[in-house]
Amino acid sequence: MWDTASHVMLDTAGVAPVLGVQRDVVGGSGGSWERLLQGTPLVKRRVRRKQHVIRAGQPFRGLFLVQSGVFKSALISEDGRERVTAFPMRGELLGQEALDLAVYPCHVTALDDGEVWELQPFLLRQCIPGFQERLSGMLASEIRRDWQWMLALGSLNAEQRVTSFLLDYSTRLAERGFSATQMLLCMTRADIGSFLAMQIETVVRTLHRLQDQGLIEISRSHIRIVDLPSLRAQSKTLN
Amino acid sequence: MWDTASHVMLDTAGVAPVLGVQRDVVGGSGGSWERLLQGTPLVKRRVRRKQHVIRAGQPFRGLFLVQSGVFKSALISEDGRERVTAFPMRGELLGQEALDLAVYPCHVTALDDGEVWELQPFLLRQCIPGFQERLSGMLASEIRRDWQWMLALGSLNAEQRVTSFLLDYSTRLAERGFSATQMLLCMTRADIGSFLAMQIETVVRTLHRLQDQGLIEISRSHIRIVDLPSLRAQSKTLN
DNA sequence: CGTGGGCTTGATCTCCCTCAACTAACGTGG
DNA sequence: CCACGTTAGTTGAGGGAGATCAAGCCCACG
Incomplete structure (x- = not known):
């Protein structure tokens, strides 16, 4: 029934997301998706805790923009080794690493009840000017995030x-x-x-x-x- | 004078790059840049061993497509820790992580004499259809590469x-x-x-x-x- | 009420880091 | 061309952070 708010919300900020007036999250490339997607027919999907949003090996159907909840993205190697690569939150993308592939290489699971919006690059790049540019920006920012963590894990x-x-x-x-x-x-x-x-x-x-x-x-x-x-x-x- | 071939070339394949007829490298997103860029006014730049192509902190001027040579991309943290993030080769991009930034976050150095082509997203996305899509694909592929290495470094x-x-x-x-x-x-x-x-x-x-x-x-x-x-x-x- | 997954704690071991000393190559200027 | 300084690479000895193994705990679940 969706009420189990698993994070402690500040009284002041807590209501903002519900009204759709929250400020842009993640400075720069992550922001203003809401404005950009306004008027676009979007498939919104609610997911429950522990539910898979994406399964490795499934055919690529598009990206998902996290609207609420916390997720877990995990890469699996042929020999069964698994590794969590990210914990995406609102404003971040799921499945971005599969953009140029026919199948998803990663599992993505909801750690929380949440909501995702399906983004289909093939459709959106035609009806939203600047969509692909924004997407590239977010991918670049993901690369930086990865490199930051590589640095951290290698030296800390x-x-x-x-x-x-x-x-x-x-x-x-x-x-x-x-x-x-x-x-x-x-x-x-x-x-x-x-x-x-x-x-x-x-x-x-x-x-x-x-x-x-x-x-x-x-x-x-x-x-x-x-x-x-x-x-x-x-x-x-x-x- | 550019002759110091630092890698052992196969007789058969060695001449291909010179003639510009080499097959697409890096299956999928990496390929066919040559065809795509044909007829575009490109700034080509030769770099010598140990020369910096990009310096962290410099204002963003665009990406570079490696045409020959091997490079080294290194991320530096505020407190001086440094980490090599990649060793790009022909067909791969330099500076991709800065796509949505005002300054480059990484140093990129030539480990070899080589050649890079300057790609300016702002220009190219207008005169080359499909440029931005291809770019996104390459960024996605870079993310996968990073995640693969994260997996490897964490479990091997x-x-x-x-x-x-x-x-x-x-x-x-x-x-x-x-x-x-x-x-x-x-x-x-x-x-x-x-x-x-x-x-x-x-x-x-x-x-x-x-x-x-x-x-x-x-x-x-x-x-x-x-x-x-x-x-x-x-x-x-x-x- | 029992079961199991997630979590915790202790004991031991080992792989890799660290420090230190040394050699080999490079290139730079005399 | 050599002398020298400098950087890159190599080898050894030793210690420690974290992996590994083993056992038990706690809570949520059916």
């Missing part, structure tokens, strides 16, 4: 990685009108571990260590950032 | 990473008409280490171990793949 230790993840997650929620300090980690520890290239046990231990340092508070999937400045400092420390 | 050990790197490099050279078994590693051990998220010493030791196993032969920057099938098996072994 476990504690700094987890910290970076929490800060990134918090920031992105804040950009969308949710609280930056109170949130639900709707992904499992295994998902986080997969994304950060570390084992579940290490994720758990690291979170605990951050709690011991008084930087965060965790209870199950709920997390509160206690000392944001220190956390920021933490993630930047060179070892 | 040092030996498997180096093996994967060698195989990838060899394959890409072969796709461009060079030998798949005899090649010049025009990047330094440090570059490889940065790309594979491991220390120089580990790269060196791992290469040596592969040589001891009779899979490759290395002398300085020259490398020969002796046992390609075994190398392929190596990279896929689950530990």
